[in-house]
Amino acid sequence: MTHKTGSPTILLIAGHWLGAWAWDDVLGHLESAGLHAVAMTPPGLDPDDPARAARTLDDQLAAILDVLARNGVTASEPAIVVAHSGANFPVTLLLDRRPELVRRVVWVDSGPVAPGSAFAADLPQDVQDLPLPPFDVLAQQASLEGLSTGVLARFRARAVPEPGPVLRQRVELMNDARRRIPTTLVCCSIPSAQLLDLAREGHPMFAEVANLEHLDVVDLPTGHWPMWSRPRDLAEVIRSADRPAPR
Known part of the structure; x- marks a missing residue:
């Protein structure tokens, strides 16, 4: 499948325990605005995959590249990539390895990770995966x-344990071009002023934000899952990112 409508492909990737289904409400708003948006389930989060718990960040990067290629994304037709929460690890790898494919990255209550980072480097090797914890x-x-209680029930019913290799793998980053990609930070559970202060202070979770060369910041006050709590507003933020990148 390829995409040619004059507007960029928007690729949506949710965080831990979540598949493409997590974006259903946001997708509806984007599609009604005439935008071409695609949500994907990263390897390791498909409950029907028998090798699910063995998937790695490299597998997730390869899958992202495949989805982009199947939607006609190239260096001359780059995509807007939207990464929520723990999707920041494979998406940071994407920005490092293939920055030319990304017109803008939108971090949703998330942000780029630093070289050498791992989500849970000390997770014991005998832990195959990490289920969604009690609320x-x-x-x-x-x-x-x-x-709502209904949303939480759906989250519980559809959540897939996060693969141990994804959580333990450290990212190797070598390409400073990742820091030049136009970036939108959507700040939900932490106000932007506080986040930017933490970035300037070198907090390990936010230090890379201070290195970004083209940064827009949007406050969308809510919890950590705005695709469920404020889907229309989140879709509008993503839609507003559909503009030419600075030169």
Whole structure:
């Protein structure tokens, strides 16, 4: 499948435990605006994949490149890539390896990772995967603001354990071109002023933000899953990113 409508492909990638289904509400708003948006399920998060727990960040990068190619994305027709939460690891690899394919990256309550980073480098090797924790535990790590009991029930029912290799793998980054890609930070559970302060102070989770050369910041106050709590507003933020990159 290729895409030729005059507007860039928008690729949506959700964070841990989530597949393409997590973007259903946002996709509806983007498509009604006439935009070509595609959501993908990264390797390791397909419940029907028998080798799911063995998938790696390299597998996820390869799958992202395949989806981009199948949608006609090239260096002359680059995509807008939207990465939520833990999707920042494979998407940072994409920006490092193939920056020419990305017109703009939109980080949703997320951001680029630093060289050598791993989400959970100390996760024991005998841990095959990490299931979605109980919500009272999860709420200590990420805000559940705006999520109804029905949404939480769907999250619980459809969540897929995150593969151990994805969590343990350190990213090797070599290409400073990743820092020149136009970037939008969508700040949901942490206000942008606080996040930028943390970046300037060198906080390990946000330090790479200080190295970005073309940065827009948008506050969208809600919890860590705005695709469910504020889907229309998030779609509008993504739609507004559909503009020519600075030269």
